[in-house]
Amino acid sequence: MDKDAPKRAARRRFLRAAGSAAAALAGGPALAGNLKNLPPNVPEWTRALGDGVAVRPYGKPSKHEAHVVRRDVQWLTASRESSVSFTPLHELDGIITPNGLCFERHHGGIAEIDPEDYRLIVHGLVERELIFTLADLKRFPRVNRIHFLECAANSGMEWRGAQLNGCQYTHGMVHCVEYTGVPLRVLLAEAGVKPNAKWLLAEGADSAAMSRSIPLAKAMDDCLVAYRMNGEMLRPEQGYPARLVVPGWEGNVWVKWLRRLKLGDEPWFAREETSKYTDLMADGKARQFTFVMDAKSVITSPSPQAPLRQKGFTVISGLAWSGRGKITRVDVSLDGGKNWREAKIDGLVLDKACVRFYAETEWTGGEMLLQSRAIDETGYVQPTKSELRKIRGVNSIYHNNGIQTWLVKPNGEVENVEVS
């Protein structure tokens, strides 16, 4: 053991006792861990054999990542069966959300469907009313598509002002995964859509029998009946064994546990497209069928749950997405929207999918007001929250895509704030 080790250990204990990001900032790189595992010592995991293969038949994250989980806000809803949990965006990078971290939104809990008993009925204004098993769905020609899925109520708690301190809560009703499934147009062609069909009713097999009306043009464009996400079968909470994928449109229409598709000549005005998922404006009238998710972005790190630990070179990281197509540019501001610069987009830029952006800066320990602004291929520029409120008021609940501001304090803590 080297002779300076006890001194370093004492200093480390002091820092732990101080326990603040500020202490870590002052000391440079954070000191942590067990000294006997640090060089020049040979750590315990090097001396002994570890678990062999197949000891973990379905691999899970390291036990040291146990804090990377979905979380809910219990005061938001009356029960967990009709509620939401949020993706921990602040702990993730790249564009793909791991399956177990994709946010959940259920209206009647998770339907646990035996794949042998799964059936999908296609009926209404079709030439042939058909019923499919899961095995049938898997026989169809299939495609792979990466898309974001955002709940229309994402950021819905922030209409009246900064409320929740963490991008998991303010923006965590979004995820982005690769789906494998049957193009809906192929499935519908099998049944033969009649010329007078204009709308499609999609219905789930859950205890809410969640149903939504979708215009036929969208159904025939880019929708899928998906049974896989990120290569494996859908997770139960994401609609196992089959769900609708409706790229760029509000998550509520991506009906999970899909059991029925009915073709009709007009919309159904189901509860979830009238009393919910309609946007109440300041004049007391409400917008309906606001399907498209407007371009939006958020800085995921730093953010309230991911404070800055060190001065000096810093990578600001975030996600952007648009329901109208590809993201073409993301701007970042360090001063609350007074001045902007273009961020670097790294990785895939896909239609109606998340992109990952980075902005590099030297943080000197001063206050920063971090913002990001997404621009999509239609030329739509993510608006400020006040620009949105001017048009929509504050009763909308849904479709809040306003620019988020994070205040970075000198001690590295980050707070959800709003600015003039």
Add this chain to the structure above:
Amino acid sequence: MAAPQDEVWSVWLRSLLAALALFGLVTTALAADRKLGIGRTASPHEIAGWDIDVRPDGQGLPPGRGSVKEGEALYVGKCAACHGEFGESAGRWPQVAGGAGSLKSSDPVKTVGSYFAHLSTVIDYVRRAMPFGDAQSLTEDELYAVVAYTLFLNDIVDENFVLSRETFDRVKMPNAGGFHDDDRETAEKAFWNPQPCMTDCKPEVRITGRARVIDVTPDDKAIRRSVD
């Protein structure tokens, strides 16, 4: 139950067709008008069990009838624990009555009376999803009765009202004219901006609101472990 019989019949039919095909007796007649020949015909029995949607024009309304009076007992027994005895809500469950005139206020209350544009929406929703945790357990008469009582709680019908296919059209929903289709591409045209400002975009930047002041974020130590 009809559905399992339909499944058995289908397997039998497919075996028969396969056997005939071996002798060249069946051409691709079935597959010809079906692009890929995947799946099978759904029987009317099977469809009937799942075909539960109801539209504003009345399409899909089941047979049966139910009165406000019959609905009262059902509502008290099956609905009031969550929605409140008078539809006022118990706790955070949805309020189903009241809220008239509140949609422009700072505290809009969206109920069957104040917000729902179509009676069919109430019938369709109760039929598919209520009572919460005991979905699709009501008979058709009970469905009509409980919806009739909800209308009564909202002063939309009187205590002698009986809801059925025949009386469905007589009900006028107060907020029927309260909705319009998505108009973002015109109302929010300014958001399509070819030259968003890059420098000196505002004279000053003031903090106008802070989440810490409101303090409603769940208290989970693991979230902020690196700070606290």
